[in-house]
Amino acid sequence: MTADLSDARDRELVQRIRRGDGEAFRGLFGRYAPSAMALARRVVRQPFLAEEIVQEAFLAVWRNPGGYDPQRGSVRAWLMGMVHHRAVDTVRREESQRRRVEGSQLSDPVVQPDPAGDVVDEIGLPEERRAVRAALDELPAEQRQVIELMYFDGLSQSKISDHLGLPLGTVKSRTLLGMRRLRGSIGGWPR
């Protein structure tokens, strides 16, 4: 019920953005920028690059809100998909400069209040986080590992194969099995 409500709110915000409503853009930014920033920082590991990615993604929403098709999924998946694509593109472009996977790991992101920020509209998001984390936790460790390396580290399958010392076919089969489970748990649409 909460997910339905928050999805409906998101769709309404995008509809208003299509009409040039700046307050709706502010609302969508306030609601999703912290999650987008977490994703971008996790993938690119550099705060200034993460800011660029998040800003680009939201400006892309403002410029082309019609890119969202309500028949093809939720606003949050669409928005985070854009952030993720940009972040992984950035990482792969800057491969030579990026940190070694084995090396520095950022400490887990910590929520800090933005003293100048608006009150964040978190309706539905805590439930969303619980659902996604539960879905990941239910995966066998080896499936979760390859999916996390691909998604959160932006590694290609061949890089993962090298990194873990596994045959490429094993990486692919683990990824597919894990993704099938995730599809069953968090892939439903409409919810």
Added chain:
Amino acid sequence: MMRSHERIEELIAFRSIYGLDPQEQAELEREMASHGPDCEECRRLEIEYGEVGGRLAFALDPVAVRPGFADETIELALAEAPESRPARAGGLWRPLVAVAAALVLFVGGAIVGAAVFGGAEVSQQATVLQLEPQDPALSGSVTAAFTPGERGIYLQGAGLETLPQDRVYELWVITGDTPAAAVCVRPGEDGSVFAFADSQVAPDDLLAVTVEPSSCSEAPTTPPIWVAPVTSR
């Protein structure tokens, strides 16, 4: 008989978390084309794995943005509104004719002494239109060439923004208020495109490019981002 979706599911699943290599991406496009735009199962797979790919982000704790970042981004966005934003849906095409006519960089005329366009041989009487970006932030250029009175439009683009894997650029020929799909293209890694559309244009038509789902659309689902009127001088 139900077609197997085993391989296409695998490729779509990998794509949703950005795990396809270029060969697999090409294979997925071939598979999708062979299943056709009306493949319901393909569509379901794309939607459901797309949800997984987007929602995985929420496994992370949110990170507060730095003070001022929200205002900077919102100010940047609002600075573009409303007049410099791309045209919006609804009453979409007709106002663009006037706007594009005022903005178009080069319209019409024979290409004297030139018979090659993007590597293709075209009539020396071909008309070349440079489409005008509807957003100043758009990168690259889009050009179309056709011979008046004959079928066929060559579309060439350079330096274009790459698109998400489930999106393509689609060229439209708009007569009055009625858009007709011409061709879908996906830019290469260098942002270049070149395609041929078996379509015909007439004076006072409008050429426009929109971003559409990779299955291509029968009618535009997003506002045009590149536009040029077909005018005679």
